[in-house]
Structures are given as structure tokens and as C-alpha cells.
Amino acid sequence: MRVVKSLLLGTAAGLIAVGGAQAADLPVKAKAVEYVKICTLYGAGFYYLPGSDTCIKLGGYLRAEVALNAGGNYSAQYNGVFAANNRLTNYYSMRAREDLNIDTRTATEYGVVRTYFDAVFTWTTGNYVGTGSGTGATQYSGTLGLNAAGTGLVGSSGGAVNGTDGSISGGSLGVYYAFIQFAGFTMGKAVSQFDAPWINYPGNNFDQLVGGSGSTNGVAQFTYTADFGQGITAAFSAQDQTQVFQTNIWNTAGMTTTGVLGGAYGSNDLAGSRSPDLVAMVRVDQAWGLFQASVAAHENHVGYYGATETTGHPEDKWGWAVQLALGIKNIPTGAGDVINISGVYTEGASRYNFQELAATSYSMFGSSNAAYQSIGFAGVSDAVFGPGGQLELTKTYGFRGAYTHNWSPYWNTALYGAWAAVNYSGTAKGLICGSAAFATLTGTCNPDFNIGQVGVITRWTPVKNLTFSADFTYSHLDQKYSGTITPGAQTVVAKPAATYELKDQDTYSLLLRAQRNW
Numbered sequence: 035m036r037v038v039k040s041l042l043l044g045t046a047a048g049l050i051a052v053g054g055a056q057a058a059d060l061p062v063k064a065k066a067v068e069y070v071k072i073c074t075l076y077g078a079g080f081y082y083l084p085g086s087d088t089c090i091k092l093g094g095y096l097r098a099e100v101a102l103n104a105g106g107n108y109s110a111q112y113n114g115v116f117a118a119n120n121r122l123t124n125y126y127s128m129r130a131r132e133d134l135n136i137d138t139r140t141a142t143e144y145g146v147v148r149t150y151f152d153a154v155f156t157w158t159t160g161n162y163v164g165t166g167s168g169t170g171a172t173q174y175s176g177t178l179g180l181n182a183a184g185t186g187l188v189g190s191s192g193g194a195v196n197g198t199d200g201s202i203s204g205g206s207l208g209v210y211y212a213f214i215q216f217a218g219f220t221m222g223k224a225v226s227q228f229d230a231p232w233i234n235y236p237g238n239n240f241d242q243l244v245g246g247s248g249s250t251n252g253v254a255q256f257t258y259t260a261d262f263g264q265g266i267t268a269a270f271s272a273q274d275q276t277q278v279f280q281t282n283i284w285n286t287a288g289m290t291t292t293g294v295l296g297g298a299y300g301s302n303d304l305a306g307s308r309s310p311d312l313v314a315m316v317r318v319d320q321a322w323g324l325f326q327a328s329v330a331a332h333e334n335h336v337g338y339y340g341a342t343e344t345t346g347h348p349e350d351k352w353g354w355a356v357q358l359a360l361g362i363k364n365i366p367t368g369a370g371d372v373i374n375i376s377g378v379y380t381e382g383a384s385r386y387n388f389q390e391l392a393a394t395s396y397s398m399f400g401s402s403n404a405a406y407q408s409i410g411f412a413g414v415s416d417a418v419f420g421p422g423g424q425l426e427l428t429k430t431y432g433f434r435g436a437y438t439h440n441w442s443p444y445w446n447t448a449l450y451g452a453w454a455a456v457n458y459s460g461t462a463k464g465l466i467c468g469s470a471a472f473a474t475l476t477g478t479c480n481p482d483f484n485i486g487q488v489g490v491i492t493r494w495t496p497v498k499n500l501t502f503s504a505d506f507t508y509s510h511l512d513q514k515y516s517g518t519i520t521p522g523a524q525t526v527v528a529k530p531a532a533t534y535e536l537k538d539q540d541t542y543s544l545l546l547r548a549q550r551n552w
Contacts, residue, residue, distance in 0.1 A: 076139050076146075088140040094133040097549045101127045104543035106158035108241045110487075110509045111541045112393040113297060115163050118527040119399045119407075122172065124161045131156045135211075148215040150224075152252075157205045166525045211252045218259050220271075223252040226279075227259075227269040227315045228328040230359035234389050236374035237436025237448030239505040239545055240489055241391040244454035245434030246357055246376045247328075248389030253278055255310075265320040271313040275332060278390035279311055279383070280304060282415040283336050283425070289469040291521045295534075297395030297413040299466045299481060305337040308350070311383075323362040323372075330355045332383035334417050334425055351425045353382020353416060368440050375435035382427035387454050388414050396485070396511055398539035399529070405518055406532035410511045410539035412483035418462040426462040431455055444495050451488040458482060477517010477536060484512040499551040504544065511539045 073080035073089035080089040101108050105116055106127045115122040135152040160175035213222030225233060226249040234241065234248030241250075255273035262268070273279070288301025311333075317326040332353040339345040359376035380386045388394055394414035402408035417425040432454030440446045458466065458481050466472075467479035489507035496502075515536035523531045 075141065080137075080139070083138075086140075088138055091137040093135045093137070093552065095131075095549055095551045097129075097131045097133075097547060099129050099545060099547035101129070102544040102546075103541065104545065106160070107391065108239055108505065108507075108543070108545045109391070109393070110240075110242055110507065110543050111398070112242070112509070112511075113395050113397045115161055115527050117396075117398040117539075117541070118529065120528055122162055122164070122528055124159075127159050127161075129156065129158045133210075144217050146215075149213070150215075151212050152210040154208045154210060155205070156208065164525045164528050170528075208251065210250075213252075218261070220255065220257040220259065223254050224257075225249050226253050226255070226273055226313065227257055227271040228313045228330050228355070228357060228386060230326060230357070230374070230376050231317075231319075231324065231361070232374050234391060236376070236434055236450060237372075237438045238450045238489055238491055238507075239503060239547060240450075240487070240491075240507045240543070242393055243434050243450070243452045243487060244388055244392050244485055245432035245452035246359075246378045246389065247330075247355070247386040248391065249278055250389075250391060251278070265324075266316075266318050268316045269314070271315075272310040273313060274307075275309075275311040276307050279332065279385045280416060281384045281388065281394045282413070283334060283417045283419070284413075284415050285336075285339070286418060286420045286465040286469055287339070289466070289471040291471045291474070291519075292524055294469075294471045295409060295411050295519075295521055295524065296397045297411050299413055299415070299418065299469075303337045303419075305335045305347075308335045309333040322364070323360070325361075326357075326359040328355075328357045328359075330383060330386055332386075332416070334382050334427070336417070336419065336425065339421050346422075348419045348424045351382060351417065351427060353380065353427055355380040355383040355386035357386065370440045370446075371438060373435070373437050375433065377431075377433040379429075379431045381429050382416050382425075384414050384416050384428055384430050384456070387430040387432050396483070396513075396539075397527075398511055398541065399527075399534075400537065400539050402535040402537065405535040406530070408535040408537035408539070409519075410513045410537055411515075412456070412481065412485075412511065412513050414456055418458065418465060420465040423461075423465070426459045426465070428462070429457045429459075445492070447490065447492045449490050451486075453484065453486045455484045456482060472519070474520040475515075475517060475536075476519075478515060480514035482514045486510045486512065501547075501549050501551075503547045503549075505547070507543045507545075509541050509543075513538060 071082045073082050079091045083090055106129050111117040132155045138149045140147045162172040165171045165173050211224050213224040228247050233250050234243055253273050255271050257269055257271035259269040282302045283304050284300035285303040286300040312331040315328045334351050336348050338347045357378040362373045365371050378387050396412040398410045400408045415428045417427050419425050434452035436448050436450035438448040466481050472479055487509045491505040493501050493503040518533050518535050520533045
């Protein structure tokens with residue numbers, strides 16, 4: 035009996051142990067999955083970051099394009115080998131670009147905290163330039179530095195070689211915008227408050243439109259914006275001038291004939307930063323359209339008369355700019371049609387007319403019945419000075435505009451144009467034209483000039499967020515020189531020592547683009 039009892043107890047204990055082990059192996063109930071939720075506070079495309087009250091939106095585009103008789107960005111053949119009109123000139127340039135932007139917003143007791151980041155990955159074809167070796171050797175520009183506009187080679191003549199390794203790379207990474215917005219303040223890299231809302235593009239894809247400011251790639255700034263309601267806002271901003279809001283301060287002691295024919299009237303003598311540009315803007319943005327008035331103050335701070343600080347320097351001078359912009363919506367010609375126009379005047383602040391992607395040097399070759407070839411050259415500066423003299427501020431004025439018509443939900447066309455003028459003071463003209471760089475000039479010396487541009491673009495959007503476009507632009511350089519000039523050889527653009535006729539120049543460009551937004 036005792037043996038049977040022991041067996042029964044042992045069996046029961048074993049069953050309990052097995053049951054306990056099986057119970058321990060059962061899965062523990064998992065926490066509920068935290069799905070991504072749509073955020074409706076800030077418009078379509080926003081989602082809550084899991085576990086937070088911050089909303090995020092991802093966006094961007096992918097673009098593929100070919101520019102005919104133009105630079106890698108849609109820039110006209112204004113200088114360097116681009117405008118040489120010989121065997122070094124590209125008939126086409128190709129580009130592919132991916133853009134990525136990240137927008138985050140969080141509601142707080144002080145209002146919305148926003149961060150915004152926009153970066154681009156770009157691949158662009160280059161071109162070949164002369165190495166200056168005298169043997170006719172050339173070098174691919176994929177390894178060469180670009181000028182501030184991204185349209186030509188760095189150097190006083192618009193063509194100095196910077197790279198030597200022969201790499202055909204053309205890829206680059208760029209940051210357009212990176213800023214924080216909080217309680218009315220904008221801190222970081224964003225579009226200038228001086229710019230019209232359409233920046234450089236009242237209706238076009240052409241990147242070099244003159245006649246107003248445009249910081250497409252953003253500018254570092256500290257800004258306060260006041261919202262008065264009913265679409266009325268005002269902004270006050272301190273923005274970096276060194277990145278995109280300087281052109282040239284020419285020391286005419288450094289003038290050379292080669293530099294002059296490249297559109298540079300001396301050595302560029304910009305000095306270290308002292309003051310940011312100060313900007314004020316007021317805007318009315320309502321159902322009928324918008325009106326904006328902008329003003330900017332720009333300090334011109336120069337280096338030295340000579341190679342060392344003991345040579346002395348001119349005193350600083352403040353320049354300024356004013357711009358008016360008008361956009362008219364819902365015009366009678368069709369739903370969604372719009373007219374955008376702006377006008378600008380500058381004195382000692384020329385970038386507010388010749389925006390950051392616009393050329394500030396022109397050196398265009400053409401045909402001639404009186405000489406080896408013709409050439410039209412011109413340059414843009416903020417100021418000019420000579421040995422022992424003071425800064426002579428450069429005056430400019432211009433306008434730009436576009437009319438966009440929607441033929442249907444899938445097709446639209448825009449007609450656009452721009453014009454800008456550059457005027458040098460009498461003293462500046464004397465310094466420039468009195469230089470030995472013009473020793474072989476027979477005719478009229480006058481560095482003033484006008485540049486005019488007109489174009490038409492048609493866009494087709496067969497499905498949402500996919501657009502194909504064709505943009506044609508004509509440019510006319512109205513330079514004020516006349517007669518002939520006989521310079522030495524210009525090997526970078528493969529031009530010989532010869533007599534050239536000074537003459538206005540024209541150029542045409544076409545951009546074919548496909549773009550998918552997401």
C-alpha cells in the first residue's frame with residue numbers, strides 16, 4: 035500500500051512539474067503595435083513620429099534634363115569656353131538630380147516649432163578647356179572649380195584651370211535649406227526675405243534671369259516675421275552677405291587685357307566679413323494676388339591697395355537695394371492663370387539685381403566682317419577703386435516678369451522676360467578706360483551695359499506630379515564699347531592674338547526636362 039501511495043504522489047508531482055514547464059513556455063502577451071498615424075494639423079503628407087507629438091513630412095523630386103547651347107544648370111553661353119563659339123564649346127550639357135526635403139513640426143505653448151532641411155544630389159556633365167600649355171592640350175572641367183553662379187570656371191578671365199587629375203566625376207552634394215522656425219523667428223539657411231515669393235522663377239526654368247534678387251540655394255539668416263492677419267506680414271532680417279550677395283569690388287590696379295575681355299575690370303579685392311546685410315520686407319498676400327516691398331543695406335568692405343596692409347585701403351561704403359513685386363491671380367484669361375512682375379534698383383549691392391545664379395561676367399564671341407571675330411564683354415561689380423582712391427559704387431536697375439496660361443489641367447505655357455542695366459560712375463569709367471589694358475582699343479570705351487532675356491516654356495503633366503517641359507530662352511548683350519581691340523592669345527578659350535571687333539552679342543538656349551515630384 036505504501037508503495038502504491040508513493041507511486042501516485044510521484045506521478046502527481048511529475049505532472050505538476052511538466053505542466054509548470056509548459057506554462058513557462060507559453061508566449062507573454064505582446065504590447066500593442068504603435069502604428070504610424072496621419073497628422074492633419076499641417077496639411078497633407080504629415081505623419082506623427084511614433085511615440086511623440088512631432089509631425090514629419092518627407093518630399094522631394096527626381097529630375098533628368100538636357101540643356102542645348104547652355105551650361106549644366108540652365109545657364110546661357112555667356113562666358114568662358116561656353117561662349118567661345120569654337121570647338122571647345124559644348125552643344126549640350128546633361129544633368130540628373132535628386133532632391134530630398136524633411137519638414138518637422140511640433141505644437142508647443144509658444145506656437146509651432148518647425149525644422150526644415152532640403153538637400154540635393156546632382157550629376158552634371160562638364161566641358162573641356164585649354165590648359166594654357168601652348169600645345170593645344172585640353173582638360174575636362176569635371177575637376178575644375180565653378181564660379182559663384184555655378185556656370186563657369188573660376189578666375190579673373192572666367193577660365194582659369196583649378197584641377198589637374200583628369201577625373202570625370204561631375205557628382206556633387208548640396209544643401210539648399212536648413213533652418214528652425216519658432217515664435218516668429220527663422221534661424222538658419224533659407225530663402226532671403228528680400229526675394230519675391232517666386233524667387234528667380236516668375237514663370238520660367240531658366241536659372242540666370244536678371245532683374246531682381248533670388249536666393250534659390252538659400253542664405254544663412256536670423257529673421258523675425260510679424261503676422262498682422264489678413265495676409266499682411268512684415269519681416270526684419272540679418273543675412274550673410276558673403277555667400278551669395280556679393281559680386282566684385284574691383285581694384286583697377288590689377289587690370290589686364292585678358293581679364294577685361296573676360297569681363298573683369300581688375301583684381302577682385304573683397305575683404306573679410308564685417309556686417310551682415312540688413313533686410314526689411316512687407317507683404318500683402320490675399321485672394322487677388324500679392325504685393326511686396328523689400329529694402330536691403332549692404333556694406334562694401336575692401337582689402338588693400340597693394341599686396342600688404344601697409345599700402346592702405348579705401349574706406350567702407352554702404353550700398354542699398356529696393357525691390358517691388360506684384361503677383362496677380364485669377365485673371366480673366368483662364369483658371370489658374372497668373373502674372374508675376376518685379377522691379378529693382380541697386381547702388382553698391384548689385385547681387386540684388388543679378389541674383390546668385392546670374393552671370394556677373396560676360397565674354398561672348400561672334401562673327402565679324404571687320405576683324406578676326408567679334409566680342410562682347412561686360413562685368414558687374416558692387417564697387418570700383420584705384421590706387422589711393424575711394425570706392426565708386428556701381429548702380430544697376432532692372433525688372434523681370436512672366437505670364438502663365440493654363441490651356442488645360444495638363445498643359446500650361448509661360449511667356450517671360452527680364453532686363454537689367456549696369457551704370458558706372460564717371461570716376462569709375464576713368465579708372466577702367468584709363469588702364470593700359472585698353473592700350474590697343476581703337477574706338478569708344480564705356481563699361482556700361484544692358485542684358486535682355488526673353489523666353490517661352492511649355493509644361494505637360496500627363497499624371498499627377500510628373501511634368502515634362504521645354505524652355506527656350508533668347509539673350510541679348512547690349513554692350514557700349516565700339517571699334518576694335520587687339521589682345522594677346524587667350525589659350526584657355528583657344529583664341530589667337532588678333533584684332534577683334536567690339537560688338538553686341540546674342541545667344542539662344544533650350545532646356546528639355548522631366549521631373550517627378552513625390
